[in-house]
Amino acid sequence: MRKLLVLALVGLAAQLVDGSLGMAYGLTSSTLLLVVGVAPAAASASVHLAEIGTTFAAGVAHWRFGNVDWRVVSRIALPGAIGAFAGATLLSSISTRSAAPWMAGILFTLGAYLLVRFSRPLRTDRIGGRLRGRFLGPLGLVAGFVDATGGGGWGPVATPALLVSGRLEPRKVIGSVDTAEFVVAGAASVGFLIGLGTEGFLLPTVLALLIGGLIAAPLAAWLVRIVPAQLLGAAVGGVIVLTNARTLIRSAELDGPVRPVLYALLAAGWLAALVFAVRALRRARRARATATATEAATATVTEVLAEADTPSGHTAEPHGGSVPAGLAGTGMSSAR
Numbered sequence: 001m002r003k004l005l006v007l008a009l010v011g012l013a014a015q016l017v018d019g020s021l022g023m024a025y026g027l028t029s030s031t032l033l034l035v036v037g038v039a040p041a042a043a044s045a046s047v048h049l050a051e052i053g054t055t056f057a058a059g060v061a062h063w064r065f066g067n068v069d070w071r072v073v074s075r076i077a078l079p080g081a082i083g084a085f086a087g088a089t090l091l092s093s094i095s096t097r098s099a100a101p102w103m104a105g106i107l108f109t110l111g112a113y114l115l116v117r118f119s120r121p122l123r124t125d126r127i128g129g130r131l132r133g134r135f136l137g138p139l140g141l142v143a144g145f146v147d148a149t150g151g152g153g154w155g156p157v158a159t160p161a162l163l164v165s166g167r168l169e170p171r172k173v174i175g176s177v178d179t180a181e182f183v184v185a186g187a188a189s190v191g192f193l194i195g196l197g198t199e200g201f202l203l204p205t206v207l208a209l210l211i212g213g214l215i216a217a218p219l220a221a222w223l224v225r226i227v228p229a230q231l232l233g234a235a236v237g238g239v240i241v242l243t244n245a246r247t248l249i250r251s252a253e254l255d256g257p258v259r260p261v262l263y264a265l266l267a268a269g270w271l272a273a274l275v276f277a278v279r280a281l282r283r284a285r286r287a288r289a290t291a292t293a294t295e296a297a298t299a300t301v302t303e304v305l306a307e308a309d310t311p312s313g314h315t316a317e318p319h320g321g322s323v324p325a326g327l328a329g330t331g332m333s334s335a336r
Helices: 002-021 025-035 040-064 070-092 096-117 133-150 154-165 170-196 203-223 229-251 258-309
Strands: 314-316 322-324
Touching: 002 025, 002 040, 002 203, 025 040, 025 096, 025 133, 025 154, 025 203, 025 229, 040 070, 040 096, 040 133, 040 170, 040 203, 070 133, 070 154, 070 170, 096 133, 096 154, 096 229, 096 258, 133 154, 133 170, 154 170, 229 258
Parallel strands: none
Antiparallel strands: 314 322
């Protein structure tokens, strides 16, 4: 019972991160299941089955808050489903011993990518441009495949790619990716069902993750408007890197003083990424504050100049003269 409660809390925390960052539900949940000894295919299958419910709730919540671009969803969901089905079929056919380092390697790489990506400013200078189908289709295909084989990865691949394009508001990137993930999670679950059968799904684990995720989904859709993506992305990336490094180090059979040195280097890299993320966040906020102040000053100067051009209480005549405002248009202005 205690284990299921912990899993429910993990599902809640993972959905809060996923709904406000557009990624990391699968990464966080799968990483935990691998740590406690669940087979990679069973971990990914259980997480994706739970995601069918959590992504549906998240999609509805994001839609209610106006965070969804349906054109992006329609272009990315179907290729993502195809990639996820193929990835689930592949992972189901690999032995547990071979799949563990493979899955940990994917998760480690994605976590490192999060650290690098969110330690730099997020690009928003091209918002309003059009995202083409020839970009969204391949992106969905790759993201879906990585998601199923790694137990997570749809968000870490799709969300940063859309953010880097700068053509969509961050909140709409997150909402659209979360909404499309409903289709991806369903396709992955079908692939695992065919490859593993019903025994491949850990139903108590699925239920615990689902309950936690459903509770968090509406709150996460609201948090996306106020939580700094820079800090959240860097923090989650570091946790994923350190956790999956443990599996990779064991697989490589690195013993002695090598282990603590590697962990120390990874921790230092995480700390550096957090520092850079804070700096990027501060620069972005200063730039927004400066732009706002400049716009306000420009508007004030424009109003002052407009008032100076038209003296109070008079209306300009066509030939440059002026008359009292109360006599304007009465015909008395032409009397001499």
